[in-house]
Amino acid sequence: MAAVIRFLLVRHGQSTWNASGRWQGQADPPLTATGRRQAAEAAASVGTVDAVFSSTLERARVTAEIMAEAIGVGPVVSLPGLVERCAGEWEGLTRDEIARAFAPIATDLG
Numbered sequence: 001m002a003a004v005i006r007f008l009l010v011r012h013g014q015s016t017w018n019a020s021g022r023w024q025g026q027a028d029p030p031l032t033a034t035g036r037r038q039a040a041e042a043a044a045s046v047g048t049v050d051a052v053f054s055s056t057l058e059r060a061r062v063t064a065e066i067m068a069e070a071i072g073v074g075p076v077v078s079l080p081g082l083v084e085r086c087a088g089e090w091e092g093l094t095r096d097e098i099a100r101a102f103a104p105i106a107t108d109l110g
Contacts (some may be wrong), residue, residue, distance in 0.1 A: 010046070010063070012062075012063040013038035018028060018032075026087070026091065039064075040067075042065040049073055050073065090102075
């Protein structure tokens with residue numbers, strides 16, 4: 001019988017940019033105290049796992065390290081292929097800032 005491999009995906013905890021409504025992409029703001037607490041709370045719900053993998057971005061890696069320590073597994077394996085997509089010029093901007101800066105230019109044809 002073939003071995004069954006199961007994956008559990010957990011998003012990183014709140015970062016400073018999540019807290020301020022900023023797009024992150026590949027920018028790397030740190031976790032907030034809330035984000036660290038979220039990681040610890042998530043670990044309590046995960047159960048037993050054999051390995052923990054994360055993106056190389058700090059917010060993902062620290063979330064994974066907090067969870068791995070609580071679960072008692074490690075070390076965390078950080079993989080560049082798990083890094084979030086780049087958000088280009090939007091990185092660091094709020095939705096309102098994006099709307100103002102990148103809205104289509106309206107012309108009066110009246």
